Amino acid sequence: MAGGVVRIASGQGFWGDWLEAPARQVEGGPIDFLMMDYLAEVTMSILQKQKSRDPNLGYAHDFVESMERILPLAIERGVRITANAGGVNPRACAHAVADAARRLGLSGKVRIGIVSGDDLLERLDQLTEQGHALANLDTGRPLSDIRDRVVSANAYFGAAPLVEALHRDANVVITGRVTDTGLTLAPLIHAFGWRPDAWDVLAAGTVAGHVIECGAQCSGGNCLIDWQSIPDLANVGYPIVEASPDGTFAVTKHPGTGGRITVASVTEQLVYELGDPRAYITPDCVADFTTIRLEQAGPDRVRCSGIRGRPATDKLKVSVAYFYGYKAVGTLVYAWPDAYQKAEAADRVLRERLARLGLRFEALHTEFVGADSTHGRLALRGLDVSALPEVQLRIGVRARERASVERFTREIAPLVLNGPPSVTGFAGGRPKVEEIVAYWPALIDKRVATPCIETLDV
Amino acid sequence: MRVRLADIAHARSGDKGDTANVGLIARDPAQYPVLVEQVTAARVAEHFAGIITGLVERYELPNLHALNFLLHGALDGGGTISLKTDAQGKVFSTALLRMEIDVPNG
Numbered sequence: 001m002a003g004g005v006v007r008i009a010s011g012q013g014f015w016g017d018w019l020e021a022p023a024r025q026v027e028g029g030p031i032d033f034l035m036m037d038y039l040a041e042v043t044m045s046i047l048q049k050q051k052s053r054d055p056n057l058g059y060a061h062d063f064v065e066s067m068e069r070i071l072p073l074a075i076e077r078g079v080r081i082t083a084n085a086g087g088v089n090p091r092a093c094a095h096a097v098a099d100a101a102r103r104l105g106l107s108g109k110v111r112i113g114i115v116s117g118d119d120l121l122e123r124l125d126q127l128t129e130q131g132h133a134l135a136n137l138d139t140g141r142p143l144s145d146i147r148d149r150v151v152s153a154n155a156y157f158g159a160a161p162l163v164e165a166l167h168r169d170a171n172v173v174i175t176g177r178v179t180d181t182g183l184t185l186a187p188l189i190h191a192f193g194w195r196p197d198a199w200d201v202l203a204a205g206t207v208a209g210h211v212i213e214c215g216a217q218c219s220g221g222n223c224l225i226d227w228q229s230i231p232d233l234a235n236v237g238y239p240i241v242e243a244s245p246d247g248t249f250a251v252t253k254h255p256g257t258g259g260r261i262t263v264a265s266v267t268e269q270l271v272y273e274l275g276d277p278r279a280y281i282t283p284d285c286v287a288d289f290t291t292i293r294l295e296q297a298g299p300d301r302v303r304c305s306g307i308r309g310r311p312a313t314d315k316l317k318v319s320v321a322y323f324y325g326y327k328a329v330g331t332l333v334y335a336w337p338d339a340y341q342k343a344e345a346a347d348r349v350l351r352e353r354l355a356r357l358g359l360r361f362e363a364l365h366t367e368f369v370g371a372d373s374t375h376g377r378l379a380l381r382g383l384d385v386s387a388l389p390e391v392q393l394r395i396g397v398r399a400r401e402r403a404s405v406e407r408f409t410r411e412i413a414p415l416v417l418n419g420p421p422s423v424t425g426f427a428g429g430r431p432k433v434e435e436i437v438a439y440w441p442a443l444i445d446k447r448v449a450t451p452c453i454e455t456l457d458v
Numbered sequence: 459m460r461v462r463l464a465d466i467a468h469a470r471s472g473d474k475g476d477t478a479n480v481g482l483i484a485r486d487p488a489q490y491p492v493l494v495e496q497v498t499a500a501r502v503a504e505h506f507a508g509i510i511t512g513l514v515e516r517y518e519l520p521n522l523h524a525l526n527f528l529l530h531g532a533l534d535g536g537g538t539i540s541l542k543t544d545a546q547g548k549v550f551s552t553a554l555l556r557m558e559i560d561v562p563n564g
Contacts, residue, residue: 225468267522271481273472274526277519365541373543375553376509396541
């Protein structure tokens with residue numbers, strides 16, 4: 001932590017992100033902390049299903065593999081790790097990491113912090129009986145609408161429990177559902193001793209977290225502006241925040257890596273998944289994105305300052321996952337000439353057959369990939385569709401009952417021989433019927449969802 | 459002069475449930491007032507008519523020379539429910555960049 005500056009590196013922007021990134025961050029230059037984000041809403045329900053089959057599962061196993069690779073060097077260099085890889089079973093995740101650390105000969109050198117208590121599944125009925133409605137934030141509907149179909153329910157904790165684990169000298173902090181931004185904010189609170197009501201610096205640390213929580217998405221990945229001139233994406237550098245005690249920070253990356261960090265690339269990430277910019281609400285504070293000042297402070301270096309925050313609310317967000325129904329998507333590829341018209345004709349034929357079978361769907365959605373699947377009718381304006389060399393017909397259906405979706409999946413392949421001509425690309429066979437788990441966003445009083453912090457010495 | 463937003467702005471989008479957000483950023487800060495004046499919530503709603511089912515909200519970030527749009531009912535239910543290729547609204551941003559506006563000459 002030279003010169004009072006704390007360096008936090010982003011090692012994973014989502015579960016499924018680049019396996020090389022964490023090692024590159026630890027090996028590529030000096031850092032103090034490595035933050036790794038694994039949890040999306042969809043992830044929690046998948047992990048809950050895994051845990052219900054095997055009580056030792058329910059966490060992001062990629063994280064354990066990552067730790068096997070980087071832990072020796074991280075421990076040697078004093079790099080501490082914050083990760084929400086614990087999913088719905090942070091203790092099991094911690095024990096798996098502990099086993100890996102022992103195999104690596106790190107006994108006596110590793111303390112794992114475990115943050116749990118976010119899992120409300122077993123407490124749902126008790127909470128609603130106590131008057132916590134957990135009404136849907138978007139629709140206002142009561143939880144009773146879906147109570148019998150709930151798969152998982154987790155509150156989002158902020159930075160506080162991670163800070164406590166870091167105060168207890170954990171080298172690796174493994175959490176369940178905490179906010180992505182908390183993984184970055186916590187090391188800053190821990191290192192700088194920021195007070196729980198120092199809203200401006202808490203907001204600054206939250207903004208820093210937002211900038212790096214999606215990995216390379218602020219350092220040249222998925223960056224639209226001047227994308228063709230962004231150098232060496234094969235070797236892209238994941239972002240690093242260099243923060244000062246006053247809450248100002250720079251966004252940068254290791255020397256010699258690819259990608260690009262500019263005011264424009266950071267701005268693209270700042271607006272990603274943004275709602276009201278004046279009220280970016282987390283459990284830690286309410287950050288005002290209209291106060292952020294950015295300046296280019298050197299090559300691949302953007303300085304952020306001026307950030308203001310307001311007091312945190314007394315609520316936590318809760319994400320309830322519940323079984324919704326079924327869906328399936330089928331595709332076929334049509335070739336020139338008249339590829340688009342053939343795909344359109346096939347869509348009409350299929351819809352007529354589905355109607356004659358009396359199948360009912362909540363939704364039946366057609367896209368012509370290669371023409372309108374991303375921009376809809378906006379893409380067709382002024383487009384000569386008959387010139388398209390090929391078009392993929394993509395049809396999806398959704399229903400509450402499995403049977404109609406199942407029957408739909410058997411109506412795609414026949415089109416190859418009994419529908420419009422010049423069709424291919426069906427080698428995958430029948431489309432798969434997928435179960436849909438949907439999300440029910442809600443709020444709960446902070447005082448009823450309290451985190452549990454433990455440590456495990458290896 | 460008539461220009462496409464793609465020529466004077468860049469953008470990124472993401473999702474929150476059935477809502478897509480589109481952040482629209484002026485390439486040249488001097489063009490930001492033109493975006494504020496012309497790319498109104500009403501014009502964006504008109505641009506996406508038939509593609510989204512809900513309202514459009516607009517927020518201003520003058521410090522970043524950016525506007526943030528919330529497009530409600532954009533994702534066929536969103537997330538896991540949606541049947542759309544772009545269920546997470548990842549490329550809604552580029553659909554907005556097709557819009558044409560008038561910018562002062564010079």
